[in-house]
Amino acid sequence: MLPTLSDRDVLAELLAFHLEAGVDVALGEAPVDRFEESANERAAIRARAPAGPPPAGAAPGAPSRAPIARPSTSPALPAARGPVAGPAIASPGAAPLPPDIAAVEAREAAASAPTLEALRELLERFEGCPLKHTATRLVFADGNPKARLMLVGEAPGRDEDIEGKPFVGRSGKLLDRMLAAIGINREAAYIANVVPWRPPGNRTPTPQETAICLPFIRRQIELADPDILVCLGGPSAQTLLGIKDGITKARGRWMDYDTGTRTIPALATFHPAYLLRTPLGKRMAWRDMLAIESRLKTLPATPNV
Numbered sequence: 001m002l003p004t005l006s007d008r009d010v011l012a013e014l015l016a017f018h019l020e021a022g023v024d025v026a027l028g029e030a031p032v033d034r035f036e037e038s039a040n041e042r043a044a045i046r047a048r049a050p051a052g053p054p055p056a057g058a059a060p061g062a063p064s065r066a067p068i069a070r071p072s073t074s075p076a077l078p079a080a081r082g083p084v085a086g087p088a089i090a091s092p093g094a095a096p097l098p099p100d101i102a103a104v105e106a107r108e109a110a111a112s113a114p115t116l117e118a119l120r121e122l123l124e125r126f127e128g129c130p131l132k133h134t135a136t137r138l139v140f141a142d143g144n145p146k147a148r149l150m151l152v153g154e155a156p157g158r159d160e161d162i163e164g165k166p167f168v169g170r171s172g173k174l175l176d177r178m179l180a181a182i183g184i185n186r187e188a189a190y191i192a193n194v195v196p197w198r199p200p201g202n203r204t205p206t207p208q209e210t211a212i213c214l215p216f217i218r219r220q221i222e223l224a225d226p227d228i229l230v231c232l233g234g235p236s237a238q239t240l241l242g243i244k245d246g247i248t249k250a251r252g253r254w255m256d257y258d259t260g261t262r263t264i265p266a267l268a269t270f271h272p273a274y275l276l277r278t279p280l281g282k283r284m285a286w287r288d289m290l291a292i293e294s295r296l297k298t299l300p301a302t303p304n305v
């Protein structure tokens with residue numbers, strides 16, 4: 001006779017399945033049936049839709065998105081998106097935006113933010129990046145937005161997702177020690193990530209997710225207006241500095257970064273998570289920290305109002 005699985009075994013198997021699939025944090029107390037949610041959404045759309053043939057090119061029963069609201073100064077969207085009003089944010093629960101449209105929306109939304117606080121609020125309401133729906137919360141920035149030094153990583157991990165601040169886990173602790181070695185603490189640095197939501201299971205963000213988030217981090221850098229930008233790790237350097245080289249080749253070389261209003265020196269260095277795995281790299285990282293220290297000393301400080 002086949003052994004029967006106890007509830008405990010079933011639960012253990014389910015947990016193991018979720019862990020293998022990269023699920024390592026619970027987002028809510030109760031499970032959510034997304035299939036039922038989208039079926040209800042489709043039914044509601046059908047109920048609202050006027051009788052008559054579907055528009056040319058529309059799949060039968062295809063859900064339509066709520067109109068995207070946008071700032072009055074932004075150029076018009078393709079006509080198919082419908083009328084717009086209010087801030088540049090899609091309604092939550094609507095079907096996901098195609099990545100290219102989401103990237104256009106991100107550009108317009110980011111450009112419309114006059115301050116870092118406004119940018120954070122826009123991101124809180126931005127529905128164009130699917131990572132938002134699997135992350136616990138937005139991880140916008142930590143440190144001092146008026147600091148002369150800005151550091152940008154790739155994307156938050158589990159600890160950052162829980163706390164809502166970048167670089168607070170093991171690699172963050174190492175980053176703090178690296179900065180402390182050149183006399184810098186979080187009051188003298190501003191820290192953010194290219195992607196402000198944790199990818200599930202800490203996977204690498206997809207190129208589409210990165211492209212959607214890119215206008216926001218660019219605007220964040222422009223608004224923070226640091227004197228020096230440091231890219232932590234290859235993905236951050238490749239995304240922000242537009243280089244193809246891996247981090248071993250790219251690190252330690254000063255490059256120019258155009259903030260949109262001025263050109264500032266930028267340096268790529270090893271990501272602290274890499275240094276935790278590869279302590280040999282710390283010698284090179286130390287050189288990079290010294291280069292940052294000396295550049296901060298020689299570079300005239302820009303008045304940051």
Ligand code: URA
Nearest residue numbers: 153154155156166167
């Ligand atoms: N790694 C990153 O790139 N960013 C964080 O905030 C944490 C770990």
